[in-house]
Amino acid sequence: MLQQQLVNGVVLGATYALFALGFTMMFGVLGVINLTxxxxxxxxxxxxLWASKAIGLSVxxxxxxxxxxxxxxxxxVDTLLLTRLxxxxxxxxxxxxxxxxxxxxxxxxxxxxxGTEVRRFAPDFAPSAAFEIAGVRIVATQALIVVAALxxxxxxxxIVRGTKVxxxxxxxxxxxxxxxxxxxxxxxxxxxVSFMSGALGGxxxxxxxxxxxxxxxxxxxxxxxxxxxxxxxxxxxxxxGALIAGFLLGIIEVLTAGYFASAAKDLVAFxxxxxxxxxxxxxxxxxxxxxxx
Amino acid sequence: xxxxxxGVIAAALIxxxxxxxxxxxxxxxxxxxxxxxxxxxxxxxxxxxxxAIEEINKxxxxxxxxxxxxAYEDSAGNKDQAMNAARKLIGRDKVPLILGPTxxxxxxxxxxxxxxxxxxxxxxxxTANGITAIGPWVFRTAMPESDVIPVTLKTAKEKLGVKKVxxxxxxxxxxxxxxxxxxxxxxAKLGVETLAxxxxxxxxxxxxxxxxxxxxxxxxxxxxxxxxxxxxxxxxQGRQLGxxxxxxxxxxxxxxxxxxxxxxxxxxxxxxxxxxxxxxxKDDVNQKFVKSYKSKYGEDPDxxxxxxxxxMYLVARAINAAGGTEPEKLRSALQxxxxxxxxxxxxxxxxxxxxxxxxxxxxxxxGGKFRIFGETS
Numbered sequence: 001m002l003q004q005q006l007v008n009g010v011v012l013g014a015t016y017a018l019f020a021l022g023f024t025m026m027f028g029v030l031g032v033i034n035l036t037x038x039x040x041x042x043x044x045x046x047x048x049l050w051a052s053k054a055i056g057l058s059v060x061x062x063x064x065x066x067x068x069x070x071x072x073x074x075x076x077v078d079t080l081l082l083t084r085l086x087x088x089x090x091x092x093x094x095x096x097x098x099x100x101x102x103x104x105x106x107x108x109x110x111x112x113x114x115g116t117e118v119r120r121f122a123p124d125f126a127p128s129a130a131f132e133i134a135g136v137r138i139v140a141t142q143a144l145i146v147v148a149a150l151x152x153x154x155x156x157x158x159i160v161r162g163t164k165v166x167x168x169x170x171x172x173x174x175x176x177x178x179x180x181x182x183x184x185x186x187x188x189x190x191x192x193v194s195f196m197s198g199a200l201g202g203x204x205x206x207x208x209x210x211x212x213x214x215x216x217x218x219x220x221x222x223x224x225x226x227x228x229x230x231x232x233x234x235x236x237x238x239x240x241g242a243l244i245a246g247f248l249l250g251i252i253e254v255l256t257a258g259y260f261a262s263a264a265k266d267l268v269a270f271x272x273x274x275x276x277x278x279x280x281x282x283x284x285x286x287x288x289x290x291x292x293x
Numbered sequence: 294x295x296x297x298x299x300g301v302i303a304a305a306l307i308x309x310x311x312x313x314x315x316x317x318x319x320x321x322x323x324x325x326x327x328x329x330x331x332x333x334x335x336x337x338x339x340x341x342x343x344x345a346i347e348e349i350n351k352x353x354x355x356x357x358x359x360x361x362x363x364a365y366e367d368s369a370g371n372k373d374q375a376m377n378a379a380r381k382l383i384g385r386d387k388v389p390l391i392l393g394p395t396x397x398x399x400x401x402x403x404x405x406x407x408x409x410x411x412x413x414x415x416x417x418x419x420t421a422n423g424i425t426a427i428g429p430w431v432f433r434t435a436m437p438e439s440d441v442i443p444v445t446l447k448t449a450k451e452k453l454g455v456k457k458v459x460x461x462x463x464x465x466x467x468x469x470x471x472x473x474x475x476x477x478x479x480x481a482k483l484g485v486e487t488l489a490x491x492x493x494x495x496x497x498x499x500x501x502x503x504x505x506x507x508x509x510x511x512x513x514x515x516x517x518x519x520x521x522x523x524x525x526x527x528x529x530q531g532r533q534l535g536x537x538x539x540x541x542x543x544x545x546x547x548x549x550x551x552x553x554x555x556x557x558x559x560x561x562x563x564x565x566x567x568x569x570x571x572x573x574x575k576d577d578v579n580q581k582f583v584k585s586y587k588s589k590y591g592e593d594p595d596x597x598x599x600x601x602x603x604x605m606y607l608v609a610r611a612i613n614a615a616g617g618t619e620p621e622k623l624r625s626a627l628q629x630x631x632x633x634x635x636x637x638x639x640x641x642x643x644x645x646x647x648x649x650x651x652x653x654x655x656x657x658x659x660g661g662k663f664r665i666f667g668e669t670s
Contacts, residue, residue, distance in 0.1 A: 001509045004534070008501035015499070118522050123558050130533055137535045212498040213529055213556060214522060222496045257502035262491040263464060265502070 003136045005258040006251065011142040013250020014149040015208045019223045020230040020242040021153055022200030028237015029173040029193045032086065032095035036077055037201055037227070038220025039106040044070035044202020045209035045219065046114060052125055059126045059210070066206040067199040074198020075191050077102055083190070086176075110217035119215045126210050141211045148207055152200060153243040160239065169193060173237065229269040233276045235283020245284060248272075318362035319355055319618055321608065322382030324375055324393035324403065327367040334418055335395045337598035339365060340590050342392065345605035348585070355612045361605075368394050372402040379403045383410050389618040390415070392604060395597075397421035404431045413624045417604040418597050422471070425645045430620075432627055432645040434604045436569040436636075436653070438472055438546045443479040444653040445567035446516070449543055450483050452667065455514045457486040458543075459507040461500075461527065462518035464492040472518040472545035480516070488512055495523055504531045514541040517548070524548050525556035532560040541565055554661040564658040565666060570599040570636045571654045573665065579635040603634030 023037050048066030051057045057065065081098045127140035160166040171179035172189045180186050201220070208223075209215040230249055234241025249269055257265040276283065323342060326335035342363055350360040364386045366378030375394045382388045390413045394403050397419040407414040408428030416424055416433040424433050449455040458480065462473035480487055488510040491503035504527065507515055515531065517524055524547055531542065541563055544553075548566040572583060572593055582602055586594040594602070607630060612618065615626035631640045637652015657666040 001505060004505045005502060008499075008505055012499050012501065118525075118552070118556055120556055130535070132535065137533065139533045208498070212526055214498060214526060216522075219498075222498065254502040257491075258506050262493060262503050262506075266494060 001258070003134070005254050007136050007138055008258075009251030009254035010146060010247060011138070011211075011250070012254055013247035014146040015204070015211070015246075016223075016226055016230050016250050017149045017153065017243045017246025018145065018204040018207060019201070019227050020234065020246050021149075021156060021239060022197035022204065023227050024231040024234065024237055024239060024242040025156070025193060025200070026197040027231060029169055030078070030082070030086075030190060031173070032082055033092055033099065034078070034082070034095065035099040035224075036074070036103050036106065037197070038224045039103055039110070040070040040074050040198045040201035041205035041208075041220030041223060042110060042215070042217050043073055043106075044199075044205035045215045046110065046217075047202065048206040048209075049119060049121060049215055052121060059121075062125075063203060063206050067203040070202025070205070071195040071199030074201070075194045077106075078190065078194040083187075086190075107217055107221075114217060116216060116218070120213045121210060121215075139211075141207075145207050145211055148203070149243070149246070152203070153239060156196075156200075156239050165192070226269050229273040233272055233283060235285050238283055238285055241284045316359060318360045319612060320362040320364060320386060320388055322364050322366065322379075322386055322388035322391045324366050324368050324378045324382070324391060324395070324399070326370045326395040326399075327365065329369045329371075331370040331396060334597050335368075337595050338393070338395065338417060338601035341586065341594065341598035341601035342605050344582075344586055344589055345602050345609075349606070349609050355609050356616070356618075361609065361612075363392075364388060368396075368399055370396060370399070372399055375399040375403045376406055379407050379414075383407070383412055388412070389620045390608060390623055392417060392601070392608070394419070397424060400424055400431070401427070404428065407431070412620050413627060415604055415608070415627075417600045429645075430624060432641060434607065434639065434647060435600050436647045436650070439475045440647065440650050441567040441569060441653050442472060442475045442545055443482075444650050445543060445565060445655055446476065446479045446483060446485070448567075448655045448666065449514060449541065449565060450485055453514070453541060455485060455541070455543075457488050457510075457512050458514045458516050459489050459491065459510055459512045460487055460516045460518075461491045461493065461503060461507070463495040463497075463520065463523060466495045466520070469495065469518045469520065469545070469547060472547070476516055476518060476545065493519075493523065495520060497523060498526055500527050500530050501534060504534050504536065507531075508534055508536050512540060514543050516543045518545045520547045521550040521552045522556070525553055525561070528553070528557040528560045528564065538563055549656070551663075554658055558661070561658045562660065566656050566658075566663075567653050568596070568656055569653060570596045571656060571663070571665060574635070574654060575665075576635075578633065582635045599635050603632065603636050603639060606634055607632045607639060 026034050026037060044066035047069035048062040051062040051065040081102055082095055085094050130137050130139045160169055168184045168189050171184050172186055176186050230245045231242055234245035253265050253268045256268050325338050326332050346361045346363060354360040364382060366382060368375035368378055379391060382391055391407055392415050394400055395418055400416050400419045404414060404427035408430040411430060413430050416435060418435050419433055420435050420437040425431050460476060463469040493500055493503060517527055524544060528542055544564060544566045548564060549568050554561045583594060586598060610632055611623055611626040611630040614630055615622040628641055638649045640648045642648040655666040656663040
């Protein structure tokens, strides 16, 4: 049973990590509180659903479609609403208020277009075979989520740490003005990061929607609170931190439900969050705020 | 002037004569949600009332030949409007009995008013706790979930030999929690062992931890109180974790929805759920009802129509038993009346709730559709 519970925990943790990667990037690099992230999660899932039903795309093509659609909408929202605030160096509360409005607008839009009913992918849309190894069962989509979380985190860390684009991103994160003086196109970097985080959110929505087989406009909202906990535990803007904190939270939640009490499962995220803020306010890896991304 | 006066007196005399001739319609009142989003509950009730009245009147009406008439008032799902509707029906239409209102919330507003005026009122779709506690004039024919769940669990124990179960419920929702309370009491009364009680949040999407634990306890069945969205997730993940087909999932009313199979697909097969009524019930009364409803309105009746249809027949019987239309006589007649309708045998308890649960049908999901458990199709 312990092995099965650990596998359950790793899969759940991978969903948290997937969700948190784009979220933490948005916070860490763009330096605004953007609450629309949960919407990109749902948008990606709905776009993939549409692509699979209307055009008949397979999961491998519908996944990028979902990611790209969510990424583009993220860029539009960021450009329309946040560019002006950033330019005016508005206090953080303004971006919070503006994105709350945008979130409500987008959620209502989704509900009007799709209704609030739960939708699902066609049963044969994704591989659903279950494997059993030494009494531990894992379904193909679950394996896909774990692999996707690790691959995406790896790719992101490589882009941010190992490429010239990543250097520009880190430069903008640390000091937008100084980066601009060094010839970095700040607006372009902002668009790029918006797109990447929106696309990550969208991809996470497709994969998680696939695993739980339930797509509805508010699906991201249920992830938002845990997403917040994960990125704060991992350290705002810290990709490796988000990955590890996501897995950690998933495993601890599952073990709590499995061996202690399922009623206490929801406490875990917030207990860890409070503990982090108490003991290590900068998150797991504890570096100065601006240098993280 | 004088001629007019004579005319009025003559008309009055004629109407008195008509009344003595006993062909004057017995006019009842009904308050239903006929407009707005909740009219999906009110319209079927209205249609079923009309259908039942048509049949009763064709067969000779009540009280030796008087037809039944009905005055509808639309509550639009609004408590205040429902209350005004009741005042109108009592004051203007002088009805001796009111059917409805559609929603429990409306009944909590309307019930006390009608009860004060000493007019019997019968809720045909109001299942909340405490409806009939409003007062001695408030009846209900809708069977609450707390009456259905025990029948489901008893059937599972007797027909499937379920002896030990794991119970799972959403602990952050009033509806699923109250169903869980009924499940817990019933399991204790039936002597079914509860190996573990697991909770989750209604918004959760991951139930693997609880289900893995449940699987390792080797239960005969898993009893679930959840809304259909999270419930379907439990079925899917439970089967993915390799919980075998020999372990049944047994649900509360939240599972009584075609969406269960839409979301969970094959994983929903074998799930048991109790229902006060089912379209495909094979008895003659039900077959005839479904057929005439469909030919009159072009669509299948639902549970709300079935409840309303039976209630109208029940009222007709009560009027005959009372031998008149005085509210006090109707009330005591209702207390004693019995009827075998589309939902099975019916009578009221002392507390004016449905007394007989023998009409409850246990449904089994098979190939994406519900069918009556134990019937081969």
